[in-house]
Amino acid sequence: MSDTSTRSTPENEAPGTPAGPDGGPPSRLAALGRSVARRRLPVLLLTLVVMALAAVFGGGVAERLSSGGFTDPKSESTKAERVLADRFRTGVPNLVLLARAPGSVDDPEAAAAGRALTERVAKAPGVLSTGSYWTMPGAAPLRSKDGRSALVLVRLGGSEDDFRATAKRLVPQVRGEQGVLDVTVTGSAQVSVEIEKRSEQDLAKAEAITAPATLLILLMVFGSAVAASLPLAVGLLSVLGTFLVLRLLSMVVSVSVFATNITTALGLGLAIDYSLFIVTRYREELASGKDVPEAIAETVRTAGRTVLFSAVTVALSLAGLLVFPLYFLRSFAYAGMAVVALAALGAVLVLPALLALLGRRVDAWNVHRLLRRGRERRPAGQAGGETGFWHRLATAVMRRPALFALAVVVLLVSLGLPFTRASFGITDDRELPASAPAHVAAQVVRDDFDSRENSALSVVLPTTSADRVRAYAARASTLPGVSRVDAATGSYAGGKQVAGAGPASARFRAPGATWMSVVPSVEPYSDAGARLVERLRAAEGAPGRLLVGGQAALLVDTRDALAAGLPWTGLIIAGATLVLLFLFTGSLLIPVEAVVFNLLSLSATFGAMVYVFQEGHLRWLVGDFSVTGLLDISMPVLMFCVVFGLSMDYEVFLLSRIREVYVATGDNTRAVALGLERTGRLVSAAALLFATVMAAFATSGLTILKLLGVGLASAVIVDATVVRGLLVPSVMRLAGRANWWAPRPLRRLHERLGLKEA
Incomplete structure (x- = not known):
């Protein structure tokens, strides 16, 4: 049954109805599109200059970033570490030397080598204190059960960057054969060094996997080699620009090395999302008979507006990470907000300039033509009619909306149940692959020594x-x-x-x-x-x-810091979502629906984190990693903000098309079906491309990057298919015209402040 009704009075007018392109007031975004089309060469030349500068000054950013940032610098445990370093010239060991003797560590030759090693380490620059089995009275716990290994405990001074630099310099001098002893090294300082090195290697590997896979999928989605290259150009601009931003930020604040990984992932993912939306709309406008400048103007007015709005919502979701004192999380906010802003600017400024330069040649080198056999094929993502797959799916769902809504909610909640068994820890050597030297040495200490001296x-x-x-x-x-x-x-x-x-x-x-x-x-x-x-x-x-x-105190204080910041993060994200979606739609109900939909998407992601990475299931699928029975305590917070932002990205794309039809027809059911038809392939393709980028990070040897890759890939796939394809149409059908209702005072407010296309 249709939701159509007479719309001749302001009471029934859809809130925030924009003026049409013909006869209405001039659109600022349309004017921007025309201006960019006219000045395409200066815009592109300036872009090339900016990219060159970003490549030169931001290319080596990883060397200036830190692999720490997992603890609260103002916590009691951190204060204790500073007092120990400043007043006692000691502290919890952050470098542990595992010395293996050919016989007993008590043999005279082994004991002499052990004392010499301890004394040499103690004299090295940057070392606050040392102690070993051979130099400390009552140090029997520093001797292994079989008597063939012993420990040298070292405290390196300074900040995380300082002791990492000291470890880089000192470890090569003490590792390997030291007299009759064979020395391996572990401890938080060495783990930090190896994580930094592994992160850079994994980023290069992920990029090598992502580039050809992404280009192939883009080629199949767009059909044209020329069109497929456009999102990569926007993505490259976003990534290089963000590297430059991180380089500048690293001069004044600590920035995590993992920020480079999220920069690459979000830079490519969002650039692809936004470019798909822009190029698809541009093709539609050309197909409707407009010339190139007017097609660009209308594309920027409609799709460009949606892209900018989406970027604001994603950026505000990531801004929720700024309330936490852990610079690991804050770094993801820095990188994410920068890359979102640059991807959006690239999509509404640089991409239209490229389209103006290409004109109708955007479909050049069309591989789909090679596959056609006597029939016309509509370009991927182009708006369809009322016979496509997504329209049929939406129509079928809306015939039994309560059944589908209940089934999807039960499914997503069930997938989230494992999160009730979550246990948390902080990153340690088991973050590294089992074959990593620091992990191997630390495992020997755990297995062969009765005491936990190095975790006192x-x-x-x-x-x-x-x-x-x-x-x-x-x-x-x-x-x-x-x-x-x-x-x-x-x-x-x-x-x-x-x-x-x-x-x-x-x-x-x-x-x-x-x-x-x-x-x-x-x-x-x-x-x-x-x-x-x-x-x-x-x-x-x-x-x-x-x-x-100490380590356990760091866990307690980090947990407390995250618990204190989480309500503020939730308030920022939920508040921003509710306000911005109201300004976008003029509706009270749709923003609430969006928040609920996103929380349900998150439930499945959180459940998968525990089921796979805490409990160790499906390692055959995601790759091997060390199962500790714990999740890094910061990862759920990070996932919450990133997944919420990405879900809003797809939500905005879908709502923009639904609202466009509803404004024109006043028919809620038809608007949902057509909106899903016009964005279903688009959002599915964007989700597949983003999941491909994230799946490349799942090949990482670092558990934290593997978790990030698997978690985000599964989240966007579930959100783009189950949530957008089944839950959204069923709930919007149940709500009917109530989706678009707002009380008169808020409707007037929306008329004054709402985000309009004109």
Whole structure:
């Protein structure tokens, strides 16, 4: 049954109805399109100059970026690390040397080599402190179970960039044969170095896979080799421009090296999305009989408006990452917002200039003509009538809207259920492939050593009172998850002192303060490790305001920082979506529907993250990785913002065409069917292309990039097919004309402030 009704009065007028291209007021975007078409050569020359400058100054950006940024710099654990470095010249080891002897590490020759190695490392620039099995009294836990390996624990000083630079310089000097010892290296500093190197290699590999695959798909989608090259040109502009932005930002703030990966993925993906929309509309306008300048003007007025609106919504979704103190997440916001802005500008300025230069030759070198056999084929993505696949699908869905809506909601919620089993940690050596040297060495430490000396917690106490230190150390040694406590007054286990103070105990003292090392018996990046931190901070007898640092404390503080920022991120994204979609459509219900649709898309993505990467299923499909039983705690937040933005991208494309038909006809059912027909192939092709780009990142050896690639690829495919193809038409059919309703005051507001085409 049709939703048509008389539309002769303002009461029934679709909110924000724009003036048509004929007889209405002049459109600013149409004027921009004509201006770009007239000045196409200057626009293209300026673009080439900008791209050349960006390639020169932004090409080496990865060397200036950091592989850290996973923790809150203002947290208690970070403050504890700074106090240890500044006042005690020590800290939690961030470089661990695993030394293997041909026999026992207690053999005279091995012991001499071990002491010499420890002394040499201690003298290296950038090293704050060292300790080893051979130089520390009571260091039996630093000896392996079989007695053939021992550890040298090193604390490198400075920021993440500083200790990574020190590790790059020091590790080649100490790795390999050192006397009779064979030395391998792990620890957070070395893991950071190897992640940085692997990220650059994986980015190059992903680009090598993506370029030919993307070009082939574009060729099949557009049919024309000339048209297929246009999105790649916009994508190259977006990526190079963003590299330059990141290079400039790195001079004033810390930027994660992973920002380059999201730049490439989003740059190509969004450039393809926007270019598909622009070129498809341009072809439609040419087919309708317009000349080239007018076709460009109308394309920029309609499709260009949608592209700009989509870019704003995606950018605001990514802006939600800026509220978090972790510069790993903030870096994705920097890169994402820059690449979205450049992709949109490229689509509405550079691409129309290229189209004006090409004119009707945009369909040159058309491969589809080679495949035609006596019948005309409509170019991919061109607006269809009422007999296409997507129109038939929408019509079928809208005949039983309640059934389809319920089925899709149940499916997506079911796919999201594994997320209720999520457990979180922070990136460590297991982020690397199992064959990576730092991962291999760290696994040996986990398997062959009884103690967790290299993951000890540091507790800084604002007192030097021996009695108070002794009381707190004894109390702390009784807490569940504690193996031993070392302090200025000796060592403690099970509430009793097991060793007295010795010469090495002096390292725990400084004027007005002391610190102690709490060696855990539990995995630091686990719920048990988090509970241990909370117990230490709340333990009875704590002498004043203490600071707890170490791996487990970093996890607790990072979790708290993300939990504090998440409501603000949700408010920014949901608020921006509701306001902008109201300005776009003049509707109250459609913005709410969009938020709900996107949350349902996210549920499937979050469930897949746990099912695949936490629990280790489907490794045969996504590639091998280390299963730790944990997810990196920052990834759900990152996925939330990126997937929400991409879902809005497709939502805006679909709504623009639905609204266009509804404004002309007032028939909600017909508008949904035609809108889906005119964008179904387009959005599906865009999703396939973006998924191809992201699937290339799934080949990465880094789990975090593999998760990002698999998660985003699956999210866009589900969103472009199940959500846009089934859920949107069923819900919009159920809502009927209520989709477009707004109370009179808001309709007047929309008339004044709404985003109109004219």
